[in-house]
Amino acid sequence: MAAVTAPAVAPLIERKSKLGYAVADALTIAWRNLKGMSRTPEIIMFSTIQPIIFVLTFRYVFGGSIDTGIPGLPYVDFLMPGVFLQTVAFGAMNTGIGLADDLHKGLIERFRSLPMSRSAVLAGRALSDLVxxxxxxxxxVAVGYLVGFRIHTNVGAFLAALLLLLAFSVAFSFIFAYIGMAAPSSEAAQAGSFPILALLVFASTAFAPAEGMPGWLQAYNDVQPVSVMAKALRALMIGGETAAPVLHAVLWIVGLAVVVMPITVNKYRRAA
Amino acid sequence: MEQPAILAEGLEKRFGDVAAVVGVDLAVPEGTVLGLLGPNGAGKTTIVRMLTTILKPSAGKGTILGFDVATQSDEVRERIGLAGQYAAVDDNLTGRENLIMVGRLTHQPRGGIVARAGELLERFGIADAGDRPAKTYSGGMRRRLDLAAALVHRPRVLFLDEPTTGLDPAGRLELWTVIEELVADGATLLLTTQYLEEADRLADRIVVIDHGGVIAQGTASELKRELGNTIVEVVLADPSDLDAAKSLLGEVGPTDLGDDRRSVQVKVLDSGPAVLDVVRRLDEAGLAPTSLKVREPSLDDVFLSLTGHSATDDEET
Structure with missing residues (x-):
């Protein structure tokens, strides 16, 4: 009965490197998430129609009454960086909802019984949400262009802004991934995420400049991540001092990645 | 003796102060079916989750084909299939896509995955629905898809956690047929169930679990022999004679009225002479039985005598 001490069963499957499997498994999970998304019209609606309504409302309803604080800058040019941020911030909520769903439908339980890479569920989710x-x-960007949004810098700076935005979206979504796994249901994940988003997105400089806000709110918006990101995106799209705001934004992204990601990964390891 | 495919030694799981599983020993030889029988909350699922590497045991040891579930989880996962009571299929994917996903995640050779998915859909009778999203499936179809997903990577050891809970009788029968085919193909299977009939029908050996521990084990007939007496059941033409018959037959052995209020059941030790005795006494009293049956106790009777409560008593807890 040698097999007990020295299990010598021939490998059942072709071997790749651990990293190779981790990438392949994350791609499979991302594929499955994107397929699911394409068959859940309400998610597509939520992630597209809702920000379009925001653009139209702020551009045409509130826009006339908001002073951008920068002489000669049309409100739509101030607004769109904020809308981009709002879009990815609310998108992060779907990360948590998706994970909560997988957890409570027993899919993560199945994944845990498979010889797949342990990082794949979170990495695949992050990847599909990035897509x-x-x-x-x-x-x-297209909708913004149609309602008159124009960049004042150059294409390179604009693309850098979009990269910064997407990097932020990944790091930010890990907060909501944590909430999704802590929540007892996907409905609870949504309900639990919304107040946090409201505090970070609505109470920010995404839609209106800080100048019109009370002092304590201005102080909050000097440091909170959505407003810091808004400042960096505007610097890259509109112009003005760029290095400091972008550095501040990068610090937030790196900070979120370094602090929140390990906590969330640990939560995933322990989740039921 | 050959090494068992599934082995548990002193397996324990505590959640804080609560002991969910206490010192469970199991040994399932390759190619056999073990039924883990017990009411809801008895700890069956916790045992399965430990043996499938999902939960770490608090104490004790579990091995699958010689691989330790706590320290060699990758090796274990390559060799096991798990189908759970919640039918863990992705609702938004089609049946076929669900199987392809599992094929990729179990790192099957790329070229064979689609063919394997088709083969399993065919075998489990869901080929026609294979390209419809799983959310359109009936409960029975979902369970069969779940079971198919557990088999994609040809695991040598299969865990089925309450495979038919919540299914209607037709769905249950369909699934039983499928499981019996797997067993006939030589699968090693650990099956949990609260249905005594299911364990009796599918399992070679039964381990009865209550409050996280093993309270009895053996083959179905061993359990019955060990724990129950033979029952002689007499159905009378006229139900008004039942009480008279009950007190009359009380001299043969302990009696009970049947659930249908039309029969008297007498527990006897030695069925041959006892049947003669029963017939003689009925005849002398002028009571005419319409039927007289000698039967082994059901597993329900066994569970009641083991635990003092019926298998389904605390189903809602």
Whole structure:
């Protein structure tokens, strides 16, 4: 009965490197998430129609009454970077909802019993949400263009802004991935995410400049991540001092990645 | 003796102060079916989750084909299939896509995955629905897809956690047929169930679990022999004679009225002479039986005598 001490069963499957499997498994999970997304029209609606309504409302309803604080800058040029941010920030909520769903439908239990890479569920989710966010951002750029949004810098700076935005979307979504796994249901994940998003997105400089806000709110918006990102995106799209705002934004992204990602990964390891 | 395909030694799981599983020993030889029988909350699912590497045991040891579930989880996962009571299929994917996903995640050779998915859909009778999203499937079809997903990578050891819970009788029968085919093909299977009939029908050996521990084990007939007496059941033409018959037959052995209020059941030790005795006494009293049956106790009877409560008593807890 040698097999007990020295299990010598021939490998059942062709071997790749651990990293090779991790990438392949994450791609499979991302494929499955994107397929699912394409068959859940309400998610596509939520991630596209809703920001378009925001653009139209702010551009045409509130826009006339908002002073951008920068002489000669049309409100739509101030607004669109904020809309891009709002789009990816609310998109992050779907990351948590998706994970909560997988957890409570027993899919993660199945994944855990498979010889797949342990990082694949989170990495695949981050990847599919990055693809979705990229698509929605491209759509929002087009919508913005149609309602008069123009960049004041150059294409290189604009693309850098979009890269920064997408990097932020990934790091930010890990907060909501954590909430999704902690929540007892996908409905609870949504309900739990919304107040946080409201605090970060609505109470930010995404739609209106800080100048009109009370002092304490201005102080909050000097440091909170969505407003910091808004400042960096505007610097890259509109112009003005760029290095400091972008550095501040990068610090937030790196900070979120370094602090929140390990907590979320650990939560995934322990999740039921 | 050959090494068992599934082995548990002193397996324990505590959640805080609560002991969910206490010192469970199991040994399932390759090619056999073990039924883990017990009410809801008995700890069956926790045992399965430990043996399938999902939960770490608090104490004790589990091995699958010689690989330790706690320290060699990758090796274990390559060799096991798990189908759970919640039918873990992706609703938005079609049946075929669900199987292809599992094929990729179990790192099957790329070229064979699609063919394997088609073969399994065919075998489990869901080929016609194979390209429809799983959310359109009936409960029975979902369970069969779930079971198919557990088999994609040809696992040598299969765990089925309450495979038919919540199914209607037709769905249950369909699934039983499918499982019996797997067993006939030589699968090693650990099956949990709250249905005594299911364990009796599918399992070679039965381990009865209550409050996280093993309270009895053996083959179905061993359990019955060990724990129950033979029952002689007499159905009378006139139900008004039942009480008279009950007290009359009380001299043969302990009696009970049947659930249908038309029969008297007498527990006897030695069925041959006892049947003669029963017939003689009925005849002398002028009571005419319409039928007289000698039967082994059901597993329900066994469970009741083991635990003092019926298998389904605390199903809602």
């Amino acid at each position: 979705r966010n990229s698509g929605v951002v491209v759509l929002m």
